[in-house]
Amino acid sequence: MSDAPADRADADSAARNAEGDGFFERYTTRALVAGVTVAVVVTLLLAGLLFPDSLAGTLADALTSRNTLAAALRLSVPIAFAALGGIFAEKSGVINIGLEGLLIISAFSAIYVADVTGGVWIGFAGGVVASTLLAALFAVVTIGFRADQIIAGLAVWLIALGLAPFASQVIYSSPNTPTVATTGTITVPVLADLPFFGALFSASPSVYLLFAAVFGSWYVFERTAFGRWIRASGENPKALDTAGVSVTHVRYAAVLISGVLAGMGGAALSLDLGQFTGNGPTMVNGKGFIAIVAYLFGNYNPVGAFLSTMLFAGLDAVQTVLQLQGIGIPRQLIRITPFVVVILVLALVGRTRLPEAAGENYETED
Numbered sequence: 401m402s403d404a405p406a407d408r409a410d411a412d413s414a415a416r417n418a419e420g421d422g423f424f425e426r427y428t429t430r431a432l433v434a435g436v437t438v439a440v441v442v443t444l445l446l447a448g449l450l451f452p453d454s455l456a457g458t459l460a461d462a463l464t465s466r467n468t469l470a471a472a473l474r475l476s477v478p479i480a481f482a483a484l485g486g487i488f489a490e491k492s493g494v495i496n497i498g499l500e501g502l503l504i505i506s507a508f509s510a511i512y513v514a515d516v517t518g519g520v521w522i523g524f525a526g527g528v529v530a531s532t533l534l535a536a537l538f539a540v541v542t543i544g545f546r547a548d549q550i551i552a553g554l555a556v557w558l559i560a561l562g563l564a565p566f567a568s569q570v571i572y573s574s575p576n577t578p579t580v581a582t583t584g585t586i587t588v589p590v591l592a593d594l595p596f597f598g599a600l601f602s603a604s605p606s607v608y609l610l611f612a613a614v615f616g617s618w619y620v621f622e623r624t625a626f627g628r629w630i631r632a633s634g635e636n637p638k639a640l641d642t643a644g645v646s647v648t649h650v651r652y653a654a655v656l657i658s659g660v661l662a663g664m665g666g667a668a669l670s671l672d673l674g675q676f677t678g679n680g681p682t683m684v685n686g687k688g689f690i691a692i693v694a695y696l697f698g699n700y701n702p703v704g705a706f707l708s709t710m711l712f713a714g715l716d717a718v719q720t721v722l723q724l725q726g727i728g729i730p731r732q733l734i735r736i737t738p739f740v741v742v743i744l745v746l747a748l749v750g751r752t753r754l755p756e757a758a759g760e761n762y763e764t765e766d
Contacts, residue, residue, distance in 0.1 A: 437711070462721040470599035471717035474672065476709045477606045478503055478684070481665025482691035483698070483705040484617050485658035491621070491700055492654035493634040493647075493757040495549045498538055498556030499662050500688025506531035506666030507684060508564035511676040512571065514580045520671055523580070527667030528660055534560065535659025543651050546761040557688070565678030575678035582674040606668035610706075613661060617702035630654050634755030637762045647762050662688070690742055696752045697745050708745075715741055 441463065448460020462468055482499040489496035509530035514523025538556050541547045565575040572578060583605050592602035621627035629650050632640040637647040669683065670676045677683040690712055698704025715738040723731050 458722070458725055459718075462718050462725070464596055465721065466596050466599050468714070468717045468721055469596055470603065471720065472710060472714040473599060473603055473607050475716050476706075476713035477604070477610050477672070478507075478665035478669040479687045479691045479694060479713065480610055480706050480709040481613065481668065482662045482688050483695040483709055484613055484702055485661035485665075486692055487617065487621075487695045487700050487702060487705060488630065488654045488661070489658040490695075490758055491634045491755055492630045492651045493637060493755060493760065493762065494539070494542060494651050494655050495553065495759045496535075496538065496655065496658055497550060497553035497692060498534075498560075498688075499658075499691050500684060500686070501553075501557035501560030502531045502534060502659060502662035503666035503669065503684045503688045504557075504560040504564050504682050505534050506663040507670035507682070508568060508577070508676045508678070510667035511577045511580055511670050511674075512567070514671065515578065520581050520583055524583070524664075524667045524671055527670070528663035531663025531666060532656060532659040535655055535662070538659075539652050539655040543648060543655070543761075546763075549759050561682065564676070564682065568676065568678050577676045577678075579674045580671075583668070583671050604668070604672050606664075606672060609664065609668070613664070614702050614706045617661075621702070626650075626653075631755075634757055637757050641762075641764055646764065648764060651762075665691075693742050693745055699752065700755075712738055712742060 444456055444463065445460050447454070447456035448458075451457055452460075482503055485502070486496055486499050506527035508527075510523045510527030512523075513526025514520050517523065517526075534556060538552055541552045542549045568575050568577050585602060586605055586608065588601035591600075592598050594601070621631070629640060629645050632643075632645075633647050633650045633654070640650070641647050665687075666684070669687075673683075691709070694708040694712065695705040697708040698706070719734045719737050722734050
C-alpha cells in the first residue's frame, strides 16, 4: 500500500516526460508559422496605411474591421468546441475522428428539441445530450469492444451525416428545419462600442461559453490529477494501471467529455442561426475535420487549439468580406483560401507527435 503514491507519481511523471520528448522539434515549426503570420499581417497593415486605395488597403480594412472579428468569433465556436473535445479524447489514447458527426447530430437535435419545447436553452441541452449519447456509443465500440478507432470514427460521421437530414426529412418534409428562436446576443454597454475589440463585448452567449471551456480545459490538463491521468492514459497506460487508476474509466470519461464539448459546438452552430440545414455535407460542412487540424496545430493545448481555430475562422471571415468588396479576384478563388491554408498547415505540422498509445486498445492487467 505504501508504494501506491509513488506509483501514481511515476504515472504522472511518465506523462510529463513523454510529452517533453522532441520539444524543440514540435515547437520550431509552430513558432515559424506564427512568426510568418504576424509578419504578413503587420506588412499588410503598413501597406494599407500607406496605400489605402490599393488591394493592400482593402485587405487592411478587412483585417481591422470590427465585423471581421465578430464573424471570426462566431465561426470559431463550433470548430473550437470540437477541437477541445478532440483533445480530451486523443490525449487519453482514443482517436476520435467522428467529431464531424457529433457536430451534425447535435446541430439537428438542438433545433428539434428547441422547436418541440419552445426553449432555446432546452434545445441546447438536447443537442449536447444527443452528441454525448453518440460519443458513448463510440466509446463502447472502441474501448469496450476494442474496435478500430478510425473506422468507428468514420462510422459515427456517416451515421450522423445520414441520420440528421433523414430525420429532418421525416419530421419536417425537408432536409432543412424551420427556423426557431436564436440564442441572442450579450452586449456590454460602452465596451461594445470600441473599434475592433468591441466585438468581444457584443457576441453570442456561445462565444463566452467557449472562452470558459478553453480556460476550463486548460485548467483540467495543467492543474488537476484527472488531467494528468488523461495524459498518462494516452502516453503510458500501463504505468497508470499499475498506479491503481483504471485506464478504461479514464478513457470512457475523456470520450464522453469530447461528446459534451462537441455537442456544445454543434448546438451553438445551429441555434445561433436558428435553423439546421441538411443539404449536402450539412451546415457543419467540414468543421469537425478542421477542428482536428486545429488541435494538432495547437499541439494538443486548449489555448493553442483556440488560437489555431481563430486563424482559420479569421481567414473565413476575411474571405467573406473580400467577396462582398469585389476586388477583382474570382470569388471561387477567394472562397477556397481558408481550405488552402488548412492543407498548408497539415503539411507543416506533419511531425506533430501523437500520444504514444493513441489508437491502441489497452487491456487492464489483473
